Amino acid sequence: MLTILNQFRNEEILILMDKKNSLGKEKFKENLYNVKIISNQREVFSEIKKFNPDIIFNDILNTNIKYMEKLKKGKIFLVNFEDLGEGRKYSDLIFNPIFSATTKLLNEYYGSEFACVRDEFRIFQRTQIREKIEKVSITLGGVDNNHNTFKIIKIINENKILKNVTINIILGFGFKHKEKLMKLTNSMKKENYKIIIIEKTDFISKYILDSDFVIASNGRTVFEIASLKIPIISLSVNSREKQHNFVNETKTGYQINMLKISAEKELINAISNMEKFEKRKIFLENLEKIDLKNGIERVVHMINYGYNAKKIGIKS
Known part of the structure; x- marks a missing residue:
């Protein structure tokens, strides 16, 4: 996630991390990101309401419907990473580079071409x-x-x-x-x-x-x-x-x-x-036949395009 966030450094960014799974918090802090540790979903939505974001990145393994439905009501552009949960259908974009699928949602992208390798x-x-x-x-x-x-x-x-x-x-x-x-x-x-x-x-x-x-x-x-x-x-x-x-x-x-x-x-x-x-x-x-260095540009372009398209009412 740090690799993605580094492409949006000119924006105001808040990182919410679960108290039970906050192993990477020091790495974010070293990179001067604003990190808040939360204990439950109520705190998540409280922080989101205060911060009022334009985009939310969900780096959650399996999102549930209840959580994503509530986020969707906020009219926020939602981007999910490595998510196979039922809640992902409420996201605007889903990137699942490490998985493959025979059937997928229209806004869901699988495969190594969407892998975001570190700088x-x-x-x-x-x-x-x-x-x-x-x-x-x-x-x-x-x-x-x-x-x-x-x-x-x-x-x-x-x-x-x-x-x-x-x-x-x-x-x-x-x-x-x-x-x-x-x-x-x-x-x-x-x-x-x-x-x-x-x-x-x-x-x-x-x-x-x-x-x-x-x-x-x-x-x-x-x-x-x-x-x-x-x-x-x-x-x-x-x-x-x-x-x-x-x-x-x-x-x-x-x-x-x-x-x-x-x-x-x-x-x-x-x-x-x-x-x-x-x-x-x-x-x-x-x-030698595989290009994995340009996935980050591809993903960032799709996020920016999708967000701007939704903002002006164009289906991306």
Whole structure:
């Protein structure tokens, strides 16, 4: 959402964050945005009434009908992101880049062409391709409640793979299991594993860019990795991520459902294949066919056009 908001910096902006899910508030504040923490929906509508916005961006996974109906009564231009909820039909625009659909609403847009990658991924370009694997990055983002980072490293250790490469483990801002992870990685270093722990970095792109492939959770980060033309092993770690088929559809790496019993075997095979340049080369060629750096301009243009069209009474 920060990427989108940065395109509207000349406007007055208020960010409302749920008290139960306010992990990114410091990042917004660092960027000098006005952030208010709310505890319930009554407070949401109270703040909206006081602020009197022209546009509302809903970055809510599944909006409900009651919430969206009430917003719609305010004659505000409504834009929803990554929303599969029933309430989305009341929105003026819906962008669902990480999903695909056979049927959709008239104002609903699916697919990677509407992905909004962060600026740091838009300004850099890959400058080299190594035939032999030297560096791999692992980024599973955020809090990682299910210990997926630890599970992946444990699989690597138990199967003695990636032993001759540098493994960058990029931890999210809310990561809570560092002690357990460090104990494992320290023991692996004694066995000559080359592991680097990267914490609270604002520029993960520089690590991704220097990787021969990346193991990542199957969410928005996949678009950012692909924008740098780096092959991906994407891991679906929850039921929602299973619906994101970008990697399979574009043939830019391996997509693994970590909820399956066979997940560990599939991951080991995927890593083994990534070590073969002839396999990786196919993904690299497919990545060159994809443009993910211009999605932000496309989305911002559609928002501005839609808002102005509605304002003067033209159907967009």
